Amino acid sequence: MYKTIDLCAGIGGIRQGFWRTGHFENVLSAEIDEYAARTYESLFKENPRNDLTSEEFKEVVAQCDYDVLLAGFPCQPFSSQGNLEGFGDLTKGTIFFHITQIIERRRPKVVFLENVQNIVSHDKKRTIKVIVDTLEKRLNYKVIGVSHEDDGVLKYNKDSFVRNTKDFGLPQNRPRAYFIAFDRDLYGELLDSDEFINELPRGLNTHLLNNPNLNKYxxxxxxxxxxxxxxxxxxxxxxxxxxxxxxxxxxxxxxxxxxxxxxxxxxxxxxxxxxxxxxxxxxxxxxxxxxxxxxxxxxxxxxxxxxxxxxxxxxxxxxxxxxxxxxxxxxxxxxxxxxxxxxxxxxxxxxxKQFGNAVSIPVIETMAEFIYKQLSVLNKNYEVVLKNLDRREGGITRKSIAKTLQIKPENASYILRKLEKGKKINRTEKGRSTKYYFVN
Known part of the structure; x- marks a missing residue:
């Protein structure tokens, strides 16, 4: 099961949507609004009162074993000063800036962000440009809905990110912006393959279409x-x-x-x-x-x-x-x-206030199922993934393979034997620990 951290958690709608798929469990949360934290604690039996902007919390996350970062972050203007250098200066002081710092310290496989639809036009579209450029160029993530032109220009529009609650089984006209980004350091060329879907879902998953609790007037x-x-x-x-x-x-x-x-x-x-x-x-x-x-x-x-x-x-x-x-x-x-x-x-x-600030759970559940299916497609090409993991971490182990590919330890052992037999990896043993390295 993939592990999530829930930032700007509110009353936990994003977390709950991911949990409902049966593929994700939450391991850490952050919410500073006292009333929202009370509701969150009542629902999930854990205290979310953490400040994601604090150095203490960032250190906790850096030591946390997690796979997907979740955040319903606020829409804030970025700096417009012309003498600033780099994306870090542009975003400094915003919640998004602190989220990027958390990502840099411990890279998740996937980043999931939710915001108001106006973020795509906010500040003459400057805000969305900074967000996409930061994720794609600075952090090296593949953002769903963004395509790369031959001249290197990133191409996207409002339809790339905005989806409406009323198309996901609930009677509310609520267009919101959703950003899903996959780690290029880990998945590399697989993110550009035909199997990988570069478009957000536009409606409920098939298994939710006939849910008696949805699709009501x-x-x-x-x-x-x-x-x-x-x-x-x-x-x-x-x-x-x-x-x-x-x-x-x-x-x-x-x-x-x-x-x-x-x-x-x-x-x-x-x-x-x-x-x-x-x-x-x-x-x-x-x-x-x-x-x-x-x-x-x-x-x-x-x-x-x-x-x-x-x-x-x-x-x-x-x-x-x-x-x-x-x-x-x-x-x-x-x-x-x-x-x-x-x-x-x-x-x-x-x-x-809490419901007005919240997300629509069926939308999140659909997005979470989409992420899970995308990860499953990527993990089928395990050799590419493990090569990138080896390059990033300086070797792979049975444990790291099992965690990265979300498979049982015995299946990880089978993959190692297969790669060894094909002479694609070498091993080094130090006491009880064994590490493997790709030959090329």
Missing amino acids: LNDILDHDVDLHYYMSAKYLETLEKHEKRQKDNGNGYGYYILNSLDHHRTYANTIMATGGSGRERNLIIQTMPEHTVEEEASLRKKGGLNSKNVRMMTPTEWGRLQGFIGYGFIDSQTGKETFAFPKNVPESQQY
Whole structure:
């Protein structure tokens, strides 16, 4: 099983998506937001409170036995000073800079990064250029979706990296950028072969297409008889209506959005966001209010009372379903029971924020399965991989072969015997340890 480290971990959506494939297990995590860390610890029974920018944590990672680096890193501007030299200076001070330092100290087989879709156009496309150039040219990784022109120019566009949650079994319009990069030092020429797929998945894996917990419409994930406090006050709804009219009068399209109104009746939600209001107001629902007393309504202290149009916010649980956390990603495979729950000390405002910041688990699961299949294709050409491993580490052992190729020790021994018989490797023995070196 491949080992992952989970950086900028949030509440663990990337980790969970990889784990669900059955091919990956997580060995180290880093998250500095206290509320997110509480949820993460509750879900995975481990403390993720590590600062990936600290020298102490980087040293821990350098000693860590892992294969795939995961990070849902923030979109930050890179330096635009003209006198800076090299990619390191360009990225200095950003989370991406610290991630590259971690990669340099202990190279993973694969790097998986997730970000907002605007990263591909951010800062006049300068941000994406620095990221791709850093991975490809400085760190020597092959980035999926990037092709090399004859003149050495790296060719890619928005479609190379952006995929939408609504194409992966969840009713949410959520375009995000995904970067998958394989280590050229280890896999070399194999990354340019016809067998290696240079395009991100565009939809669910075949085995997920018929999953009963996916491919639902918006109405299928809505709660019924929700608490009154989710319904908007008459005053607030009136404010939103006036704001939308002003925007339209000024030629702007932004305003509140009722997903299931007669005018719209959408089958999927708009992007949910961590910023609170904007994400909630663009995902309003019309639903008959539960019966209630005048006293119950008065206790909510809503200006002007509750609105007369039955307009409400979506609940955190509904947001959890839109991301595949609730109703899919944490369902126990043995009992069929839902296991996702926030700890009691995480307030509702933070629940919205955490789901708004999170990834969509079926998308991640599909990307993880893609990575596993790519690694399996690469490892079939084990002689090329082991030659590169020998060159990098100064020799190979049965243990390093088993780990690199994800095979049993006895199978690693078989490969060594085959290579020795073909006179392709020599061995040196020091006590109990035996190392092998390729002849050429």
